[in-house]
Each structure stands twice: as structure tokens, then as C-alpha cells.
Amino acid sequence: MPPKPPRPDLTHLSNQHKDRLIDALFARLDAVEARLGMNSQNSSKPPSSDGLAKKTRSLRGTSDKKAGAQDGHKGTTLKRVAEPTDTIHHPLPSQCNRCHRPLPLDEALVVERRQVIDVPARSFDVVEHCTLEVACSCGHVHVGAFSAGVSDVVQYGPNVKALGVHLTQGQMLSFARTAELLHDIYGLSVSPGTLVAWVGEARAALQDTDNQIADNLHVAALVNADESGLRVAGKLHWLHNAANETLTWYGVHAKRGMAAIEAHGILPKRTGVLVHDCWAPYWKLDESIHALCNAHLLREIVYVKEITGQASPDAMTNLLLDANKLCEAALKKQTPFSVDDVAAFRTLYDAIVNDGEQLNREAVKTAGRQGNPPKLADFNNFSDSLPCAVFGLASAVSRDFHDVDRSFQR
Known part of the structure; x- marks a missing residue:
């Protein structure tokens, strides 16, 4: 920390100099109190900076509407499916309860239908792939070949890979919790390392799509930009995003400011509207039309x-x-x-x-004063x-x- 400046000797100051000193001290006090009063509810500071004593305050005013759905609101409910997975016919008695004669059950008609929607209770499917061999009468032997996606003696299929990538990248679950979830629901023992490999495969497969999204956002008429902190290998990094109504692009960088913006290459040299939170580096993008x-x-x-x-x-x-x-x-x-x-x-x-x-x-800045x-x-x-x-x-x-x-x- 820099050394504190020496305190002035008030005995040698004139009344005019004392008044200036008092005004400067009150100005500094106002500035400190203003900064201390900032939080995520009244500034662009992130919620994480509020600490444990967080205060919730809504910008929405009072309303004369009653609580809950308003009159005329169209509610939603579960709807029947045209073709159910299975059908259960609840049995009738074999004979009449009054005369005890046998009932013509083959003439029974369905009078009411109810459907129960549920998830399957099975763990997972295993599909075995086999190649065949046959010999021609001439003695030539023909051997079948596996398809391109079947390469190992035992391997995971595309559906479970897609689910693992979705849970870690779409639902933001950690790799360890995703592995635990797959075991709890499906009985599959997938390691976090395997999940990391699946994400790498998905990234390689989607690289062309990622590039196309970035290129389209670079020339889009309007783009929203923001950044949020996150941990990568225990160190603070920043998740940058650029989005419009139909496209969203994410990129992780160790820096928060212009170094990351220039490395990602979407926002620089844009001539359209850029919507942001008034953070200083965005204003350096002079080509954009800025909207707060x-x-x-x-x-x-x-x-x-x-x-x-x-x-x-x-x-x-x-x-x-x-x-x-x-x-x-x-x-x-x-x-x-x-x-x-x-x-x-x-x-x-x-x-x-x-x-x-x-x-x-x-x-107005006072002559000789720093800051x-x-x-x-x-x-x-x-x-x-x-x-x-x-x-x-x-x-x-x-x-x-x-x-x-x-x-x-x-």
C-alpha cells in the first residue's frame, strides 16, 4: 500500500485554507459513502459482491390486480396423446351382480379414458452388433463389417453421450454430479473423465456451427453482450456471451475486458446496435451503436x-x-x-x-489533487x-x- 500523506499542520493554515480542506474531506466522505451504498440492486455490481447480507428489492411497483391468474387467462393442463405407449383395460366382473348370469365381456365398450404420463422404469438398453461370415462354394470367404459408429468391443451409444453433454453444458451440472445422476437414474457407471471426453467430441463436431453463429452475430443488426465470472481449474475466468433473438454464443477467457473481446472477434468492428450494461470496455467499440x-x-x-x-x-x-x-x-x-x-x-x-x-x-478537479x-x-x-x-x-x-x-x- 502507498504511504499515507502527512497530515497538514492546522496551526499554520489560514481560515480560507481550512475551509477548502473541510470541503475536500466532506467530498471524499460523500464519495466513500456512495461507493459503500452500491450493491447489485442499485448498480451494475454482480450479486456475488453483496456478501451474505443480501437484500431483495424489486423494481416492480404495486398493482391493483389480485394474486394468481387473472380473469380471461388461458390456463394449460396435460393433454391426451393420440397413441399411448400401452393400454390397460380394467376388468369387469364375470357375472351380473343382480341376476348372476354370465356377462358378454366380448361386447364391452370403452366408456371413459384416462392417461397417466410417466418415465420408463428400466435402466438402459444394450444393443449387440454382430458381423457374419459365409463361404462361397468357390471357397472365397465373405465377412461383414461393423458400421462406422461401432468401433469398440463395448462402448456407450450416442444418446447417453448427448445426455451427458446436455447435463454438463446445457444444465450446468458439474461432471461429478452428472456422473452421479446417470448412475442413480440409469445404473450407468460413467466417470467424470469420460464425460470430459464426450464434451470434447461434441465441441469438435459442432465447431463449424459455432463458427457460423459467431459470424452471423458479427454482422447482426442487434447483439446483446455480457460477461459473468466462473472458475476454471480453480482460477477466475470469464464467460462472455453475445446473443440476439435467435442466436447465442458463449466463450470462456481468462480476461474480462478488451483482451477477451478482441480474442473472440464478434464485437469488434460491428456497425449494428450493441446492448450492454454500461461497462467501460464496451464503450471502446466505437463502430457500434450503443444501447444500455x-x-x-x-x-x-x-x-x-x-x-x-x-x-x-x-x-x-x-x-x-x-x-x-x-x-x-x-x-x-x-x-x-x-x-x-x-x-x-x-x-x-x-x-x-x-x-x-x-x-x-x-x-471540477482541484489543482494538485490526485484521482x-x-x-x-x-x-x-x-x-x-x-x-x-x-x-x-x-x-x-x-x-x-x-x-x-x-x-x-x-
């Missing part, structure tokens, strides 16, 4: 509200939520917004941002990029960007 994720932006507004108590954060929250509702209604009805409608929302948006900036002027100047609230992020909901209103004007609107609901 509303979920993260709303949390940032909560933070501004908590430390300032001003009205501008509430006004911005209401605007974004209302704009999002209007986008959903427009998509549902397939009714484009007019240019005037979008302009009205943009005017209101700019007015709220202007109010916030007027109340929270960026502090950035403290500031209570920063509305610059709101004006740097048109938020997703408002952008959704604008894109609704042109149906060429219909997939942009739906992607904002992610």
Missing part, C-alpha cells in the same frame, strides 16, 4: 435516487417503464409508432436528463446512449428493425 440495458439502467437510477432523494430518477424510471409497456403493446398489435410519438418521448427523455444534469454538476473528483450523481450515462425502451419506440417506426424491439425484452 434497461435492467441495469434502472438499477443505476435506484442508486441515484438513494443518494440524492431527487425527483429526476423517479421520472426517468417511470418514463422507461411506460415506454417498455408501449413497446410491448405495439409489438402485440403490430401497430407502428408515428415519428411524432417517438419525438415526444425523446423530448421528455432529454428534459429529464437535463434536469438531472443541472442538479448534479460534475465536480478523480467525487460526484454524487452522474446523468451523463443517460445521455450518452438512447435507452433500450426508447430505442424500441424509435425502431417500431421502421418494421425493418422489428427484431430489435423484441431483443430489448431479454
Whole structure:
């Protein structure tokens, strides 16, 4: 740690210098309190940074609707299948309960049907493959050959391999727990090492598909980007993802910032819309049109509200939520917004941002002081990029960007 600067001798300071010192100390105190007040509910900090004392707070307001399904809601239930796997006819008595005469059971009719859906109780199937040999009358011997997928004396089939890859990569189970699950349900003793090998086989088989997804996202009109920490061999790595409405790409890298973004090659030199959480490295992608994720932006507004108590954060929250509702209604009805409608929302948006900036002027750095100047609230992020909901209103004007609107609901 760097050595602490020596404390000033107050006896030799003028009243003017003392006032400046007190103002600087209060500014530093405000900055420290602001940072301590940040958590995953009011900023872009991850939930893991909250520690054990996590607080759950929803951005959803109160509603006058009753709990549960609303009137007119179409419920869902189990439906009959046309061709059941098996049929059980529950027996009738052999004779009449009243006159005791034999019943004509061959004339019985089905009066009611009920179906029970369940999973099979068997462990696993074993299919034996055999090659044949036959000799011609001329003496030439013909021997059959196994198919390409049958290479070992005993091996696992494609279905159990696919299940193992799905459980580890799709359902995010650890290799050890996946091996345990396969043994508990099917009685198969699959080692974690075998599962790792199956994932390697799947990766090689899907490499062309992976490349195609990455290429399509690189030129897509809109892409959502994010990253999350995870452990690889006990060390912190980052799971990066890029996605739109139909495609999702994941990549693991030891770095979180531009080194990983450039190595993956999807986001650099994109000219479309990039939706992100306002994390600094994304802003370095100058070719993209930036749009902030509303979920993260709303949390940032909560933070501004908590430390300032001003009205501008509430006004911005209401605007974004209302704009999002209007986008959903427009998509549902397939009714484009007019240019005037979008302009009205943009005017209101700019007015709220202007109010916030007027109340929270960026502090001027004091000469000779190290570090950035403290500031209570920063509305610059709101004006740097048109938020997703408002952008959704604008894109609704042109149906060429219909997939942009739906992607904002992610």
C-alpha cells in the first residue's frame, strides 16, 4: 500500500485554507459513502459482491390486480396423446351382480379414458452388433463389417453421450454430479473423465456451427453482450456471451475486458446496435451503436435516487417503464409508432436528463489533487446512449428493425 500523506499542520493554515480542506474531506466522505451504498440492486455490481447480507428489492411497483391468474387467462393442463405407449383395460366382473348370469365381456365398450404420463422404469438398453461370415462354394470367404459408429468391443451409444453433454453444458451440472445422476437414474457407471471426453467430441463436431453463429452475430443488426465470472481449474475466468433473438454464443477467457473481446472477434468492428450494461470496455467499440440495458439502467437510477432523494430518477424510471409497456403493446398489435410519438418521448427523455444534469454538476478537479473528483450523481450515462425502451419506440417506426424491439425484452 502507498504511504499515507502527512497530515497538514492546522496551526499554520489560514481560515480560507481550512475551509477548502473541510470541503475536500466532506467530498471524499460523500464519495466513500456512495461507493459503500452500491450493491447489485442499485448498480451494475454482480450479486456475488453483496456478501451474505443480501437484500431483495424489486423494481416492480404495486398493482391493483389480485394474486394468481387473472380473469380471461388461458390456463394449460396435460393433454391426451393420440397413441399411448400401452393400454390397460380394467376388468369387469364375470357375472351380473343382480341376476348372476354370465356377462358378454366380448361386447364391452370403452366408456371413459384416462392417461397417466410417466418415465420408463428400466435402466438402459444394450444393443449387440454382430458381423457374419459365409463361404462361397468357390471357397472365397465373405465377412461383414461393423458400421462406422461401432468401433469398440463395448462402448456407450450416442444418446447417453448427448445426455451427458446436455447435463454438463446445457444444465450446468458439474461432471461429478452428472456422473452421479446417470448412475442413480440409469445404473450407468460413467466417470467424470469420460464425460470430459464426450464434451470434447461434441465441441469438435459442432465447431463449424459455432463458427457460423459467431459470424452471423458479427454482422447482426442487434447483439446483446455480457460477461459473468466462473472458475476454471480453480482460477477466475470469464464467460462472455453475445446473443440476439435467435442466436447465442458463449466463450470462456481468462480476461474480462478488451483482451477477451478482441480474442473472440464478434464485437469488434460491428456497425449494428450493441446492448450492454454500461461497462467501460464496451464503450471502446466505437463502430457500434450503443444501447444500455434497461435492467441495469434502472438499477443505476435506484442508486441515484438513494443518494440524492431527487425527483429526476423517479421520472426517468417511470418514463422507461411506460415506454417498455408501449413497446410491448405495439409489438402485440403490430401497430407502428408515428415519428411524432417517438419525438415526444425523446423530448421528455432529454428534459429529464437535463434536469438531472443541472442538479448534479460534475465536480471540477482541484489543482494538485490526485484521482478523480467525487460526484454524487452522474446523468451523463443517460445521455450518452438512447435507452433500450426508447430505442424500441424509435425502431417500431421502421418494421425493418422489428427484431430489435423484441431483443430489448431479454
